[in-house]
Amino acid sequence: MTRSATIALVLTGVTLTVGATACGGESSSANDQTTTEAAATESVTTSEAGGSASGTLKGETGPGFTIEVSQDGKDAETVKAGTYTLEVEDKSAMHNFHLIGPGVDQEVTDVPFVGEKSVTVTLQKGTYTYQCDPHAASGMKGTFTVT
Numbered sequence: 001m002t003r004s005a006t007i008a009l010v011l012t013g014v015t016l017t018v019g020a021t022a023c024g025g026e027s028s029s030a031n032d033q034t035t036t037e038a039a040a041t042e043s044v045t046t047s048e049a050g051g052s053a054s055g056t057l058k059g060e061t062g063p064g065f066t067i068e069v070s071q072d073g074k075d076a077e078t079v080k081a082g083t084y085t086l087e088v089e090d091k092s093a094m095h096n097f098h099l100i101g102p103g104v105d106q107e108v109t110d111v112p113f114v115g116e117k118s119v120t121v122t123l124q125k126g127t128y129t130y131q132c133d134p135h136a137a138s139g140m141k142g143t144f145t146v147t
């Protein structure tokens with residue numbers, strides 16, 4: 001009995017010490033730091049997205065030997081730099097949709113794929129080429145300029 005009583009006291013002491021430490025300044029300051037960092041990261045991300053143009057681009061490949069990228073229903077020729085949702089509609093198992101340009105080299109849909117896929121792309125100033133790889137040499141490609 002004496003031995004288990006001692007163990008119980010020791011355990012209680014350890015628990016109290018840990019509890020006191022956790023409730024002390026260390027814990028709350030750690031929480032404050034975490035909150036501050038998270039808030040900072042969020043605001044940076046938001047201001048970057050808000051500061052540049054952003055929106056949606058639509059890509060279409062197939063069903064014939066045609067490929068295009070449009071913005072607001074018009075053929076995309078000039079697009080502002082920023083982060084975009086690129087929605088690609090692949091209408092044929094013969095074609096793919098591949099976007100190549102500064103910082104981007106992405107095959108959004110592969111050749112056998114048919115259907116829709118959405119990806120996020122960050123466009124920088126320069127010229128981007130979208131193409132169907134198997135048929136790019138026969139003209140199944142286009143470009144747009146990012147300003």
Ligand SMILES: [Cu+2]
Pocket residue numbers: 094095096132133134135136140
């Ligand atoms: Cu093709």
